[in-house]
Amino acid sequence: MSKPSDYVVGVDLGGTKILSAVIDRDYKIVGTAKKNTRPERGPKVVMERIAACITEALDECELKPSAIRAIGIGAPGMCDPATGTVLFAPNLAWRREPLGKRLSRHFGVPVFVENDVNVGTLGVYHLELARAKNPPRSVVGMFLGTGIGGGIILNGELFRGHNFTAGEVGHMILRADGGPQCGCGNRGCFEAFAGRLALVRRIAAAAKKKGGNTPLHKLLKDEKDHKIKSRHIAIALRKRDPVVCKLVGEVADYVGFACVNLIHILNPDVIVLGGGVMQSFGEFVMPRVQKIVRKFGIPACRRGVKIVGTELGDEAGILGAAVLAWQNLDTKPRPS
Amino acid sequence: MSKPSDYVVGVDLGGTKILSAVIDRDYKIVGTAKKNTRPERGPKVVMERIAACITEALDECELKPSAIRAIGIGAPGMCDPATGTVLFAPNLAWRREPLGKRLSRHFGVPVFVENDVNVGTLGVYHLELARAKNPPRSVVGMFLGTGIGGGIILNGELFRGHNFTAGEVGHMILRADGGPQCGCGNRGCFEAFAGRLALVRRIAAAAKKKGGNTPLHKLLKDEKDHKIKSRHIAIALRKRDPVVCKLVGEVADYVGFACVNLIHILNPDVIVLGGGVMQSFGEFVMPRVQKIVRKFGIPACRRGVKIVGTELGDEAGILGAAVLAWQNLDTKPRPS
Numbered sequence: 020m021s022k023p024s025d026y027v028v029g030v031d032l033g034g035t036k037i038l039s040a041v042i043d044r045d046y047k048i049v050g051t052a053k054k055n056t057r058p059e060r061g062p063k064v065v066m067e068r069i070a071a072c073i074t075e076a077l078d079e080c081e082l083k084p085s086a087i088r089a090i091g092i093g094a095p096g097m098c099d100p101a102t103g104t105v106l107f108a109p110n111l112a113w114r115r116e117p118l119g120k121r122l123s124r125h126f127g128v129p130v131f132v133e134n135d136v137n138v139g140t141l142g143v144y145h146l147e148l149a150r151a152k153n154p155p156r157s158v159v160g161m162f163l164g165t166g167i168g169g170g171i172i173l174n175g176e177l178f179r180g181h182n183f184t185a186g187e188v189g190h191m192i193l194r195a196d197g198g199p200q201c202g203c204g205n206r207g208c209f210e211a212f213a214g215r216l217a218l219v220r221r222i223a224a225a226a227k228k229k230g231g232n233t234p235l236h237k238l239l240k241d242e243k244d245h246k247i248k249s250r251h252i253a254i255a256l257r258k259r260d261p262v263v264c265k266l267v268g269e270v271a272d273y274v275g276f277a278c279v280n281l282i283h284i285l286n287p288d289v290i291v292l293g294g295g296v297m298q299s300f301g302e303f304v305m306p307r308v309q310k311i312v313r314k315f316g317i318p319a320c321r322r323g324v325k326i327v328g329t330e331l332g333d334e335a336g337i338l339g340a341a342v343l344a345w346q347n348l349d350t351k352p353r354p355s
Numbered sequence: 356m357s358k359p360s361d362y363v364v365g366v367d368l369g370g371t372k373i374l375s376a377v378i379d380r381d382y383k384i385v386g387t388a389k390k391n392t393r394p395e396r397g398p399k400v401v402m403e404r405i406a407a408c409i410t411e412a413l414d415e416c417e418l419k420p421s422a423i424r425a426i427g428i429g430a431p432g433m434c435d436p437a438t439g440t441v442l443f444a445p446n447l448a449w450r451r452e453p454l455g456k457r458l459s460r461h462f463g464v465p466v467f468v469e470n471d472v473n474v475g476t477l478g479v480y481h482l483e484l485a486r487a488k489n490p491p492r493s494v495v496g497m498f499l500g501t502g503i504g505g506g507i508i509l510n511g512e513l514f515r516g517h518n519f520t521a522g523e524v525g526h527m528i529l530r531a532d533g534g535p536q537c538g539c540g541n542r543g544c545f546e547a548f549a550g551r552l553a554l555v556r557r558i559a560a561a562a563k564k565k566g567g568n569t570p571l572h573k574l575l576k577d578e579k580d581h582k583i584k585s586r587h588i589a590i591a592l593r594k595r596d597p598v599v600c601k602l603v604g605e606v607a608d609y610v611g612f613a614c615v616n617l618i619h620i621l622n623p624d625v626i627v628l629g630g631g632v633m634q635s636f637g638e639f640v641m642p643r644v645q646k647i648v649r650k651f652g653i654p655a656c657r658r659g660v661k662i663v664g665t666e667l668g669d670e671a672g673i674l675g676a677a678v679l680a681w682q683n684l685d686t687k688p689r690p691s
Binding site: 193203205279319 | 433442443493505507509514515516517518519520521522523524526527528529530531532539541548608609612615616617619620621622623624651653655656658659660
């Protein structure tokens, strides 16, 4: 039951698109807007586009900017939450951009900035896990998309680490002897085996090699550009395409190994798996992940550690950003 | 400046030997004793031996049991610090042994029980790192001995995890494709590449294969049992034995990969490397570890994260146990 001005805005800033939503105290989304990011036009333009996207979302639910109490933003990179600065965001080509300050000046409300995967983990934690009867205290969120990112909650709070980069689980080395090259330049990273980009690349290579009569081939024939999309992979899995089953199975195995390492290193109460890959093929991936964890996790370490999915889906970003905003409003003094 | 009764006892309980020490407020060791553990005689006998070892240490410095205020113990396994129970200690073949309660009844003082590697990390943290001008808040302690264990300090406190097993870094999988078998049954664990046991096994195998004229061979000739000990490896390294240099170098590389993973996952302020392997060949290992971290650590993640050794050596266990005792005395109500 929100009062007329009891709203925050949650923003999910990605390399390709900006999502913004007006969200009330009960985490009901009352208005949304979407815009392309256009990072090539520079930080100033992107920040103007974020402001325009927020204004659009407000307009959609017929609220004035004065109705919102704060803005929370998840940004794709390293962020200093104390100053609202995006320290480094490779997908945007940003370095030390004062995102929080700029938007705060524009809207006249506090703006809280945090790494996007941390924001997603925060959202899943507070809107799903913390509502359980015995809420977990320590959670690792692992988001499998184009790349793989993670967030860590310890004792109920985000753990950020020395450089605000804790949770970079995608660059955990799982093959010290090498492997396909990762976006970070290394070989053997978890992401280079199990990210969506890596999977698509391998499926494409396998599709070229094999004869043209598998379920995947039939699917791709109907596409002009022969581009493999998540839905093709999902359909091919359902049709038991042998190559796709094998390669997605390998992805699941690597996700399992990453979970084993997280269980041995951090021994969290819960590991949450989210992101596009889990949304598209979660049903196929999850049982294999559990199998690897049962096989390779030391019983004394893995006992009782839950590995679960999330229902938040695409909205994890904006909802998590709203959690960030409400939490900061409730517990911290307003930043200047 | 300790008052007459301002002492605690620190106990380092290992699978082979028990070390105990009487330690004052300034962490000066005033009396020590040592006993074989004899785990084959069962938990009751081992606990009696611990009590006898403590009494000996008190006797050595001419103190009565009434002079001590608490006992801290590091035990080789999973411990529940709230109850003082050793939940599971494979090297002792213990399950659910009420170590704290038994010793507390014997000596009439509070007894605090914690995993041995956690205790070591606590010791290094409070007696070395926390005394710096800007003390770190998050530290991973990694102890390279026969096996490899770790402890995690976050926000200045031990992080124990869901099953009190956080920090089992030795069983981080670094070769998902397999590798030599680990004590835990898996293949590809960090410990199976970089533990002392693994190293000695590989040096022995290589020594058999090669001709008999390397520095290592000359060293081993003087030994009746041809058993490779740490001091042989250390001397062979100094004499630039090519096989030993290569194999210890590989150990260092794996330690480096483990550090890279810890930096990407946890992004701690400091990683401390300790244990027998570091004591014996630290000078050789450390530069290679740093090199791997520079090469494979993502700059934004590794920047400013320190990788250091410890000076505590063999005394880390008893000193850490004393830290455990003093901290609990100072901050918590006495357990019943």
